[in-house]
Amino acid sequence: MSSASDLSPWRLDWDESMSVGIPDIDAQHQHFIELVNELNKCILWRMPLPDIRAAMSAIYTDAQQHFSSEEQLFKEWQYPETHIHAQIHAQILQVLSEICDRFKFDDSSEYELIDAGLKIKHTLVEHMLTEDMKYRDFFYAQTNPAK
Ligand SMILES: [Fe+2]
Ligand SMILES: [Fe+2]
Structure with missing residues (x-):
């Protein structure tokens, strides 16, 4: 079903440039993007706070x-950046958890919700397009050694 929100600049669509070359991980990233779109749709449509909270959690x-x-996977590959990448994951979970906590009550303004939705989107997408691309390059080099 098509609607005006499908055209929202908030919406993020998967494209091949986001691929890490590992089908399972690509599928997980695609699912991530769907969930982020779902959250931003809930905010844009001014859905009740419990629905927005459910989308965030x-x-x-x-x-x-x-x-x-x-x-x-990093363990299996003995990926040298494992430690730093895992630290970044922990920081992202901390940011997400703080955002979820902020919306436990019903007095959130629309501005605060929009800001939170954008921050979640930015945090996750930036990670996918920067840090995750580093292991894509490592994985590619491992599986396609230079001759
Ligand atoms: Fe990822
Ligand atoms: Fe990651």
Whole structure:
């Protein structure tokens, strides 16, 4: 079903440039993007706070699972940046948790919600496009050694 919100500048669409070349991880990133779009749709449509809160905590839970899948792979690959990448994951979870806590009560302004939605989107997307791309390059070099 198409609607005006589908055209929202908030909406993020997956494209091949975001691929890390690992189908399972790409699928997890795509799911992430769907959840972030869902949250921003809830905010844009001014849905009740419990729905917005549920969308935020779905992102938190998904991020926890996704980060742990990545860290498991790093162990298998003996990825040299494992420690720093895992630290960044922990920082992101902290940011997400603080944002979720902020909206426990019903007195949040629309501005605060919009700001939170944008911050969540920015934090996750930036991580995917910068830090995650570093392991993509490492993985690619491991699986396609120069001749
Ligand atoms: Fe990731
Ligand atoms: Fe990551």
